[in-house]
Amino acid sequence: MSAALSSSQGRPNWSTDLFSTGRLVEMNLYVTSRPVDIRSMAMDSKSVVDLIEASSGVHFSGFHMNGLVEQRHSSEVEQPTTSATENLHMQPFVIGVAGGAASGKTTVCDMIIQQLHDQRVVLVNQDSFYHNLTGEELARVQDYNFDHPDAFDTEKLLASMDKLRNGKAVDIPKYDFKSYKNNVFPPRRVNPSDVIILEGILIFHDPRVRELMNMKIFVDTGLLSLDTSHCKISSADADVRLARRIRRDTVEKHRDIGAVLDQYSKFVKPAFDDFILPTKKYADIIIPRGGDNHVAIDLIVQHIRTKLGQHDLCKIYPNLYVIQSTFQIRGMHTLIRDSQTTKHDFVFYADRLIRLVVEHGLGHLPFTEKQVLTPTGSVYTGVDFCKRLCGVSVIRSGESMENALRACCKGIKIGKILIHREGDNGQQLIYEKLPQDISERHVLLLDPILGTGNSAVQAISLLLKKGVPESNIIFLNLISAPQGIHVVCKSFPRIKIVTSEIEIGLNEDFRVIPGMGEFGDRYFGTDDN
Numbered sequence: 001m002s003a004a005l006s007s008s009q010g011r012p013n014w015s016t017d018l019f020s021t022g023r024l025v026e027m028n029l030y031v032t033s034r035p036v037d038i039r040s041m042a043m044d045s046k047s048v049v050d051l052i053e054a055s056s057g058v059h060f061s062g063f064h065m066n067g068l069v070e071q072r073h074s075s076e077v078e079q080p081t082t083s084a085t086e087n088l089h090m091q092p093f094v095i096g097v098a099g100g101a102a103s104g105k106t107t108v109c110d111m112i113i114q115q116l117h118d119q120r121v122v123l124v125n126q127d128s129f130y131h132n133l134t135g136e137e138l139a140r141v142q143d144y145n146f147d148h149p150d151a152f153d154t155e156k157l158l159a160s161m162d163k164l165r166n167g168k169a170v171d172i173p174k175y176d177f178k179s180y181k182n183n184v185f186p187p188r189r190v191n192p193s194d195v196i197i198l199e200g201i202l203i204f205h206d207p208r209v210r211e212l213m214n215m216k217i218f219v220d221t222g223l224l225s226l227d228t229s230h231c232k233i234s235s236a237d238a239d240v241r242l243a244r245r246i247r248r249d250t251v252e253k254h255r256d257i258g259a260v261l262d263q264y265s266k267f268v269k270p271a272f273d274d275f276i277l278p279t280k281k282y283a284d285i286i287i288p289r290g291g292d293n294h295v296a297i298d299l300i301v302q303h304i305r306t307k308l309g310q311h312d313l314c315k316i317y318p319n320l321y322v323i324q325s326t327f328q329i330r331g332m333h334t335l336i337r338d339s340q341t342t343k344h345d346f347v348f349y350a351d352r353l354i355r356l357v358v359e360h361g362l363g364h365l366p367f368t369e370k371q372v373l374t375p376t377g378s379v380y381t382g383v384d385f386c387k388r389l390c391g392v393s394v395i396r397s398g399e400s401m402e403n404a405l406r407a408c409c410k411g412i413k414i415g416k417i418l419i420h421r422e423g424d425n426g427q428q429l430i431y432e433k434l435p436q437d438i439s440e441r442h443v444l445l446l447d448p449i450l451g452t453g454n455s456a457v458q459a460i461s462l463l464l465k466k467g468v469p470e471s472n473i474i475f476l477n478l479i480s481a482p483q484g485i486h487v488v489c490k491s492f493p494r495i496k497i498v499t500s501e502i503e504i505g506l507n508e509d510f511r512v513i514p515g516m517g518e519f520g521d522r523y524f525g526t527d528d529n
């Protein structure tokens, strides 16, 4: 694998695009980010395919990247299917809520659920997955460590989550804290939902469970020590949790106070220090004061709402932008996708859409503040356009986007790349002519179709080789297949993709479906019709 390939392993840190750390401190909400760079991991293209397949659920065959070809046969992996991408569409937003016992996790979860009232939300408690105690363990229940990771049937939890994520209902046991059994009450039928909240003291302990989560919240009770890097906790936190625990266990669970205190010093406190607190580092967000922290909960709910309103792939890849659809935009898509549309109309409506994508893409360039004096003598505070940019079109279809870019950016330089597709045998770079100082520019990469992502990977790899920083590239296209999005976003997590619609998938000929056929032929009039 070439050194150009980088990706963040597992799920991206969703919260960091919404919150800036500086503001969070003021709001008592702490955000951590842990990008994992796989550039240093010597990976071949097969490993990359495996990584992408594992995280996306989409299988690739005949996958090519950076000139390396790894042919994967249908006997090894499934052909790309629409059902794989449809499944991806249904993926729920999974929130993990961890924290010490009696830290306020339930309150936080309840508040999130209440505030998301018009969403389908289910709460899954780690408690439901306590192992049934054996007779021997029951006889010496005071010696049983309910705060140890081994107390939970994590395999069962994973199996239940797998079903829910695949759109199937599951029966989740109801644990009886009096009899220490999970089969006293009938199980709870949980239906697949938009949001799943996984709550429990050790819900961040197993990496496989953490991997399922799109957002990880750690609830702290008391005043948080400023030294969050070392996860130091003030004694106030432990005191509050102990006081709450005593009240809850004696009043609600009718337990003897002596037994509660015994269990606390023998198991609860050491397990907090040894197993729970060390998982705080995995949290995206740390909420001090638990359910009392309304600001933090409001922000979390806002963030979840934003993510739920987006296409599922935008939830996974924060740098993927789909322009806001309107009936006008749907109408333009309807026309350009219709196989009966004349060449004249195809070009007209494709141009209209391209212009929208280009304008949207320009909106992602950095800007500086600028004040001007209006004819009324007033000051208008606005912005100055970003300087030092250029376009790069992928010949030939990408050239259809040049006019729109020129119409928006007077005198913009436009480079060209020609990539030749050799059947199913990989992409080859044939020609390139780029501005000499391209490494100092923001690059708007133009190609109306993102299919397998092979062409885009070739084009982006070339730009990186020329010294363009990944974060300076904005890839503009009209339609994107999920397979291409996965490949590009996983390989180049810092580039931005702006598209007008995300497609269902690819057919067996690697053409986008529903798609619009051969874009270049239809736009430039070289098709048979």
Ligand SMILES: Nc1nc2c(ncn2[C@@H]2O[C@H](COP(=O)(O)OP(=O)(O)OP(=O)(O)O)[C@@H](O)[C@H]2O)c(=O)[nH]1
Pocket: 362, 363, 365, 385, 386, 387, 388, 389, 390, 408, 409, 410, 411, 412, 413
């Ligand atoms: N509509 C729009 N125009 C922009 C934006 N950013 C830059 N432009 C315009 O694009 C044009 C080209 O950008 P420049 O940075 O001036 O040109 P350049 O490519 O650096 O050219 P040289 O000075 O020859 O190196 C200018 O007219 C900019 O005002 C934008 O975000 N939106």
Ligand SMILES: O=P(O)(O)OC[C@H]1O[C@H](OP(=O)(O)OP(=O)(O)O)[C@H](O)[C@@H]1O
Pocket: 394, 395, 396, 397, 398, 421, 447, 448, 449, 450, 451, 452, 453, 454, 455, 456, 484, 510, 518, 519, 520, 521
């Ligand atoms: O993501 P991929 O699977 O690589 O497919 C996308 C490529 O296919 C199209 O070009 P095409 O090869 O049809 O050539 P053309 O533009 O010359 O018609 C499109 O313009 C992209 O460059």
Ligand SMILES: O=c1cc[nH]c(=O)[nH]1
Pocket: 449, 451, 510, 511, 512, 513, 515, 516, 517, 518, 519, 520
């Ligand atoms: O569907 C597709 C895929 C690649 N290129 C196209 O023009 N159409």
